[in-house]
Amino acid sequence: MESTNIYEQEKGLALIDHQNYPEGIKEYMALEEAFLLQHLQGAKSLLEIGCGDGRYLEMLAPVVAEILGIDYAEYLVNVSRNRTKNLPNVNVIHGNAKDLQLLLSKTYQYATLAWNTIGNMPPEIHPDVFKGLAEWVEEKIFISTYQCSDAVMQERLKLYDNCGYQVNSINGNQVIMEDGEHTAYAYPINYFQDLMVSNHFSMETYELGFCGVMIVGTKQDFR
Ligand SMILES: C[S@@+](CC[C@H](N)C(=O)[O-])C[C@H]1O[C@@H](n2cnc3c(N)ncnc32)[C@H](O)[C@@H]1O
Structure with a gap:
């Protein structure tokens, strides 16, 4: 386990605490929640990668x-397990999204990576993550991430400020924080198009306010 994951520490919880969200991110989160509730209503099975708290x-x-639920931060796996201990249809495991083939033994109807979980992963692991999703998901994947614009960057910086995090530098849509301990990325939509198509998903996008976007991948052999 790398010690550089901010979510390994209690202060990582600040980043996923609604009270710290600036208005644009609050709107993004509210729309994300509504979208997932609507589209997953009645689903048979769901894999949530980066389940956080x-x-x-x-x-x-x-x-x-x-x-x-899967998360690579042991601290948050424990928070999630505790939160869902009375929900018999929920399980939580500790592991890295790039290793789905080692972690899973059955397929899931749907998967989601919510609240810019994809942007919390270094891009080097994205090919393995998408390859795993193509193998272990039967129908659709729901990936929510930030849009790329100056206005969104301002909202992201407000969030980090509200959390008391120190931003070291900004490189395009990438924010480097806490002495390089945490890096949050955002990517233009065509970045996902390539990953989806090369893994046999077709792609549709839905804006979640001005900050977010839900990217839905549908397995081509499912249609
Ligand atoms: C921004 S949080 C989102 C948490 C949750 N999905 C939510 O919407 O509240 C990103 C989460 O992804 C997890 N994560 C980041 N990279 C991961 C990886 N490679 N494998 C598994 N989990 C990862 C982090 O530990 C963190 O809990």
Whole structure:
């Protein structure tokens, strides 16, 4: 386990605490929650990659028959397990999204990476993450991420400021914080198009306010 993951520490919770969200990110989160609730209503099974403190595991448990949460921060896996301990249809495991073939033994109808989880992963692992999704997801993947614009960057910087994080530098849409301990990326939509198409997903996008976008990949052999 790398010690450079900010989510390994209690202060990582500040980043996923709604109270710290500036207005644009609040709107993004509210629209993301509504989107996932609507599209996952009645689902048979869901894989949530980067489940964090388990807010979606809890929120979606009443509408999805079976949910598996995965996170590589042991600290947050424990928070999620505790939060969902009375939900028999939810399980949480510790692991890295790039290793789905080692972590899973069955396929899931859907998968989601919410709240810019994709942007919290270094781009080097994206090919393995998408390859794993193509192998272990039957129908659709729901990936929510930041849009790329100056206005969104201002909102992201407000969030880090509200959390008391020190931003070291900004490189395009990438924010480097806390002495390089944490790097948050955002990518233009065509970046995902290539990853989706090369892994046999077709792609549709839905704006979530001015800050966010939900990218939906549908397995081509599912249609
Ligand atoms: C921005 S948080 C989102 C948490 C949650 N999905 C939510 O919407 O509240 C990103 C999460 O992804 C996890 N994460 C980042 N990279 C990961 C990886 N390679 N494998 C598994 N989890 C990862 C982090 O530990 C963190 O919990």
